[in-house]
Amino acid sequence: MESVGSSMTKAQEQIRPREQQKQATRAKILQAALDLFAERGFDGASIRDIAKRAGVFHGLIKYHFESKEELWKSAVDYLFERQSKEMADPDGFDDLPAREQARDWIRRYVHYCARHPEHARIMVQESLRDTERLRWAVKTHIEPVHRTARKVSQRWIEAGVYPAIPLHALIYMISAAAQSPFMLSPELKHGAGIDMSNPAQIDAYADALVTMLFDHSVRREN
Amino acid sequence: MESVGSSMTKAQEQIRPREQQKQATRAKILQAALDLFAERGFDGASIRDIAKRAGVFHGLIKYHFESKEELWKSAVDYLFERQSKEMADPDGFDDLPAREQARDWIRRYVHYCARHPEHARIMVQESLRDTERLRWAVKTHIEPVHRTARKVSQRWIEAGVYPAIPLHALIYMISAAAQSPFMLSPELKHGAGIDMSNPAQIDAYADALVTMLFDHSVRREN
DNA sequence: TTATTTATTATCCGATCGTACTATAATTTT
DNA sequence: AAAATTATAGTACGATCGGATAATAAATAA
Numbered sequence: 001m002e003s004v005g006s007s008m009t010k011a012q013e014q015i016r017p018r019e020q021q022k023q024a025t026r027a028k029i030l031q032a033a034l035d036l037f038a039e040r041g042f043d044g045a046s047i048r049d050i051a052k053r054a055g056v057f058h059g060l061i062k063y064h065f066e067s068k069e070e071l072w073k074s075a076v077d078y079l080f081e082r083q084s085k086e087m088a089d090p091d092g093f094d095d096l097p098a099r100e101q102a103r104d105w106i107r108r109y110v111h112y113c114a115r116h117p118e119h120a121r122i123m124v125q126e127s128l129r130d131t132e133r134l135r136w137a138v139k140t141h142i143e144p145v146h147r148t149a150r151k152v153s154q155r156w157i158e159a160g161v162y163p164a165i166p167l168h169a170l171i172y173m174i175s176a177a178a179q180s181p182f183m184l185s186p187e188l189k190h191g192a193g194i195d196m197s198n199p200a201q202i203d204a205y206a207d208a209l210v211t212m213l214f215d216h217s218v219r220r221e222n
Numbered sequence: 223m224e225s226v227g228s229s230m231t232k233a234q235e236q237i238r239p240r241e242q243q244k245q246a247t248r249a250k251i252l253q254a255a256l257d258l259f260a261e262r263g264f265d266g267a268s269i270r271d272i273a274k275r276a277g278v279f280h281g282l283i284k285y286h287f288e289s290k291e292e293l294w295k296s297a298v299d300y301l302f303e304r305q306s307k308e309m310a311d312p313d314g315f316d317d318l319p320a321r322e323q324a325r326d327w328i329r330r331y332v333h334y335c336a337r338h339p340e341h342a343r344i345m346v347q348e349s350l351r352d353t354e355r356l357r358w359a360v361k362t363h364i365e366p367v368h369r370t371a372r373k374v375s376q377r378w379i380e381a382g383v384y385p386a387i388p389l390h391a392l393i394y395m396i397s398a399a400a401q402s403p404f405m406l407s408p409e410l411k412h413g414a415g416i417d418m419s420n421p422a423q424i425d426a427y428a429d430a431l432v433t434m435l436f437d438h439s440v441r442r443e444n
Numbered sequence: 445t446t447a448t449t450t451a452t453t454a455t456c457c458g459a460t461c462g463t464a465c466t467a468t469a470a471t472t473t474t
Numbered sequence: 475a476a477a478a479t480t481a482t483a484g485t486a487c488g489a490t491c492g493g494a495t496a497a498t499a500a501a502t503a504a
Binding site for chain 2: 038039040041042043044117121124125127128129130134135138139142143146162163165166168169170172173174175176177179180181183184185186187188189190191192194204205207208209211212215
Binding site for chain 4: 240243244247278279281282285286
């Protein structure tokens with residue numbers, strides 16, 4: 001699991017050791033919140049358990065994040081900001097042919113899902129009930145992401161990479177397929193005996209999805 | 223939402239009105255548990271709220287189901303028994319060509335997911351953490367279902383309907399894609415403004431998934 | 445050095461949780 | 475009709491929840 005770094009510069013750290021400690025505490029709480037919200041959902045993760053995992057006193061959460069709701073929103077903000085950074089198109093991406101773009105994007109997204117399964121876990125648990133938190137997440141993060149996803153998908157459909165199905169259908173089936181085995185890795189571990197944190201398994205799954213989407217040519221003759 | 227019927231015969235009902243009432247209460251509790259476990263997860267759904275929704279006194283849950291864990295297991299038993307009934311292959315299924323079998327199965331499964339979104343909601347919430355409940359569900363229900371799914375998938379791969387990717391990858395990407403928009407329908411409602419309980423939307427999504435899996439022929443020329 | 449600010453800690457409160465135990469009323473059995 | 479059974483209701487307990495308030499200790503500002 002990756003740590004949530006503070007945003008301090010080196011100069012600031014030397015001048016204000018107090019502020020440095022404060023941000024470090026904040027980051028530890030945020031990381032613990034990501035872990036426990038992903039594992040148990042908003043209701044199931046208690047403030048006291050989050051504080052315990054972060055190694056701080058539970059009252060500090062109110063001090064740093066005002067409330068449990070605000071802590072959750074801060075955690076989700078962090079998730080989507082990190083996704084935006086890590087899923088940025090690499091250099092030369094625009095010069096690739098459409099099919100290679102789609103193929104590359106799928107591979108990168110599968111690896112993102114494998115690296116950060118807590119993202120899908122937190123968002124799925126929140127998206128299957130109609131709460132104020134979901135509405136906030138939709139407006140603040142999901143809608144912007146889907147807006148660009150629709151634009152890109154539309155281009156790939158026009159290029160013949162994907163079939164001409166409704167954009168929301170395309171987006172949901174692809175993202176679900178990419179996230180599923182990593183989000184549900186405990187189930188795969190006990191059921192199929194497969195460890196989805198194994199890099200070989202991650203690559204194999206990315207290969208499988210790409211094959212399923214782009215390289216299955218036999219079907220027409222059948 | 224469908225009701226959880228009692229298994230009483232008419233004769234029994236007339237002879238034993240007490241037993242009839244008992245089973246009706248049990249069924250009401252089970253239905254309320256399905257709703258609330260799906261909406262809030264095991265921890266988030268309280269015994270008192272389940273009883274309140276069922277319109278019964280909360281102590282009755284211990285009387286009928288012994289404990290919250292046992293109530294959850296009874297609810298999951300019910301889910302998988304219903305799935306087994308409703309997903310049984312229709313008459314003449316074995317006589318269809320492999321591709322038509324796969325196409326028909328996908329359509330039926332999408333409609334099952336639309337009819338009973340609580341199934342995926344309950345199981346997903348349980349499958350993303352490693353608990354005793356998950357291990358029980360894997361051994362009791364998920365493994366048997368996946369065993370037959372692997373057999374069927376293998377046949378369809380050999381028939382060229384699906385590409386030759388690992389069976390677990392095929393199963394997880396297809397079931398995730400089929401469940402996703404119905405499981406996450408609150409998100410689609412607020413985000414895309416789409417009501418996935420609308421029969422037209424259900425059919426459209428089934429069409430889209432079938433097109434994506436079987437009828438996308440342009441890709442080879444690209 | 446002294447005064448002030450503040451990051452952290454220590455308690456406490458009312459609410460709710462799962463569940464155990466007892467009471468009751470109505471049916472079923474004898 | 476009397477006795478036994480039992481489905482349902484009432485209540486109480488210990489634990490834990492989110493959050494509020496007060497105390498403390500250390501760093502910063504004066």
